[in-house]
Amino acid sequence: MTWRGPTYRTVDGQRIDGAWCHVWQRSPWNDRYYLDDLVVFADGAVRCEKRTDLRGLAKLLASGRIAVTEPGAAKLPDERSKWASRSGEPVTPEGFLLEVVDKVEELNGRPTTGQRCWDAIGRFQQDPSEPNRVLLREAYLAVPPHLRIYVLGDMDRQDRPLRILLTAVGAAVDGGGPVVTSEMHADVLDYFNRGDEGVAREEEHRAVRHADDPVTAGQAAFISPETFYPRGWPDVPGLFVLRNEFPAPVVFAGENYPSVLHGYWALSAADAADHDRIRDAPSGREAHDRGGRAERRADWPRMRLAVMGGLLEAKFTQHPDLAEVLLSTGDSVISYTGLSDSPFWRDVPDSRGRNWVGRLLELTRSGLVARQVLPS
Numbered sequence: 001m002t003w004r005g006p007t008y009r010t011v012d013g014q015r016i017d018g019a020w021c022h023v024w025q026r027s028p029w030n031d032r033y034y035l036d037d038l039v040v041f042a043d044g045a046v047r048c049e050k051r052t053d054l055r056g057l058a059k060l061l062a063s064g065r066i067a068v069t070e071p072g073a074a075k076l077p078d079e080r081s082k083w084a085s086r087s088g089e090p091v092t093p094e095g096f097l098l099e100v101v102d103k104v105e106e107l108n109g110r111p112t113t114g115q116r117c118w119d120a121i122g123r124f125q126q127d128p129s130e131p132n133r134v135l136l137r138e139a140y141l142a143v144p145p146h147l148r149i150y151v152l153g154d155m156d157r158q159d160r161p162l163r164i165l166l167t168a169v170g171a172a173v174d175g176g177g178p179v180v181t182s183e184m185h186a187d188v189l190d191y192f193n194r195g196d197e198g199v200a201r202e203e204e205h206r207a208v209r210h211a212d213d214p215v216t217a218g219q220a221a222f223i224s225p226e227t228f229y230p231r232g233w234p235d236v237p238g239l240f241v242l243r244n245e246f247p248a249p250v251v252f253a254g255e256n257y258p259s260v261l262h263g264y265w266a267l268s269a270a271d272a273a274d275h276d277r278i279r280d281a282p283s284g285r286e287a288h289d290r291g292g293r294a295e296r297r298a299d300w301p302r303m304r305l306a307v308m309g310g311l312l313e314a315k316f317t318q319h320p321d322l323a324e325v326l327l328s329t330g331d332s333v334i335s336y337t338g339l340s341d342s343p344f345w346r347d348v349p350d351s352r353g354r355n356w357v358g359r360l361l362e363l364t365r366s367g368l369v370a371r372q373v374l375p376s
Helices: 054-063 093-107 113-126 130-142 145-150 160-165 182-209 238-242 260-268 272-279 284-293 300-318 320-327 356-373
Strands: 004-011 014-026 033-041 046-048 050-052 222-224 250-252 255-257 334-336
Touching: 004 033, 014 093, 033 093, 046 054, 050 054, 054 093, 093 113, 093 145, 113 130, 113 160, 113 182, 130 160, 160 182, 222 238, 238 320, 250 260, 250 300, 255 260, 260 272, 260 284, 260 300, 272 284, 300 320, 300 356, 320 356, 334 356
Parallel strands: 222 334
Antiparallel strands: 004 014, 014 033, 033 046, 046 050, 250 255
16 A cells, blocks of 8 residues: 555644545445545544544455455466565455554554564564564564565565574475575674664764754744734734835835835836836735736746845845844744735645745845854
């Protein structure tokens, strides 16, 4: 199964994360199967047509109401040798249920069966005793059968090193594979040791390449919502000063504009008379409306980001009190929301939202910090 996400549901104001995959569901009217989404949540809730839990899912799988392989599809022919096969075990209802349980563990940040198998491998490397081999066998067999070939993340050898290690010396792997020798066991341990050394080298290289990563988590994202004060802005508008419509006069490109919004739309106009009419609008909203109706400069698509960036820099360098408000957002991602601006400028919860104003505010904030800490 291919799991997709993220998804979630809200319970009493709390977000419950989830993931989903496709299954085949039998129609109650004609017994035909159709493809449907099965959603699993961190609290063990399952949704497929109706809401249930892991026990209910087990019953649906056992009854055939939900199928994990396409009903009626031709079965693959039996292979002569499991050892030579490149295919994993077939997906069964029982194996899929184990995979769902694993997904719940993953959504809760707990170790999955695959991770517990790797823990058992590490214990066996440190102490290759028979009790640890037994624990390793149990951990390997706990992995859903159809996922065992992926547990090592090595699609050349698949899970063969584990199958060798779990076979007694003198016995054939999988009953029909090679007869295991002590040298083969030693070679498998060497394989895992080489893998550990490679991981250690990569972690060392990553530590060097990522040496400037922050050591603590950043601040939570800051959402800048659109607002409207019909009786005028309050004496202490707070974080709303970050909005482009906030009446902070800026001098940019030799002109005075009552706000960033006035400057942006005035400079977008192809006609000088439109420029002045937009600049002189009584409010940022009116400047926006006038600008939206005016003819745009032919080169505006190429210029608009630079103009917006320049206007924001002018606003916060020319108004130190506003700069302090912007700096107070720390290293937060700034999500610039609302309805008036196009998705190019604001944060929209789909692929259309580019959040360019939020991104330019973050760059402006970085420039303000640089002016504070770097020598001139």
